[in-house]
Amino acid sequence: MNRIVKVSRLHLNKWDTFVLVPVIILGIVMVVSIIIALAIQRSMGLEPSSPEYIEGARWNQSIMWALPGFLVYYGVQAVATTYPFGLALGATRRDFILGTFLANALQSAYVAALMLVLLGLEIVTGHWFFGVYVLDVNLVGAGNPFVLGAAAFVGTLFCLTVGGVFGAVWVRFGPKGPAVMGLAIGLALALALLIIAPRLGEIFAAMTGGILALGAAVATAIALVGTWFAMRRASVR
Template sequence: MNRTLKVTRLHLNKLSTFVVAPLSIVGLVMVVSVIIALAIQRSGASTDMASYIEGARYNSGIVWSLPGFLIYYGVQAVATTYPFGLALGTTRRNFILGTMIANALQAAYITVVLLILLGLELATNHWFMSVYVLDVNALGAGNPLILAATAFLGVMFCLTIGGFFGAIWVRFGAKGPAVVAIGLGLLLAITILILAPNLGTIFTGITGLGVAITAVIVIVVALAVTWLAMRRASVR
């Protein structure tokens, strides 16, 4: 356990990436959202209209702004930290577990930040300007429990997928991630072709719980493949 926690502490040493980068991204999204909302309001839209509120709640900027950074962070957490982890005397199993704990801490941190911002948004009547950043449909329309579950699982999903591709790179080299990505893309395309006649029914039947369960399954599978890839991985 001590070796596992050493790996976790190794990841937490990068505070500028762990703490500051997510805050910067969220802050930028908030600034852009304010500018867009004010532009819409100045065009004559009334903030009291139900149509304005309904449209504002479709702002998903905060949802799409973080995945790119998080996947990158997950890749480098495995690919660049792996040699240092082995230098600390950790096993590959300890490294995977320590990285998973660090990912969970990152997910919890971002979740808490978003919950605090949601509380401020609701308390200030949407930043005193009817600006909807976190009180949006994609995050539960103001429901803190849905936001917390969505944020935590979403961050863990992105970090784990990034770690998966990082492990493939460590194990198979530069061509590994490209081959895997192409293979997964083809599998997805074939699956869509097979399910095409029933896609409408499938999409209408999607629920939040179903999405959460799917995310958990993908996370577990990605962790298992990461572990298998790292078992025979050499230091690059």
């Protein structure tokens, strides 16, 4: 257990990436969202308090696309660049994977807490004083902190773990490994989409937040197992 904690602490040494980058990304999203919201209000002559404006504004999906790219990258480098140092601390491959997962869980909790704080500020300030809906949106519970917190935690952990498995495949097989795996996953998803295409409307209609969370949790578990299999015989680069 001590070695697992040491690996987690090794990841958490990157305070600038761990703490500051999510804040910067969310800050940029806020600024861009405010600019877009003001442009919409002026061009369409809508009042921020009007039901029509609120209904449309609550479909803002910028928060969904803001962090995943960084989180997947962070997951990749957490495995690919820290692996030699983890083993140098005396950690086994199992310890390294579990320690990395623990660090990812802490990162996920931090991002979730950050979003909850921003949601509180958004509501208290009357949606950033300009009727801007960034976190109080339908995608993450329309102001429900429990839904937002759960979605942020599960989504962040999913992105980090998926990035981790790509990093593990790179460590094990070199640069071609992630490319081949990415192509294989893309092909599998395309075939799955082709199979379910006739019932796609029904599937989307039946989709709930709980089902999405369960799917993300299952995918996270699969990625974690994949990381373990890739790292079992990975050499130190």
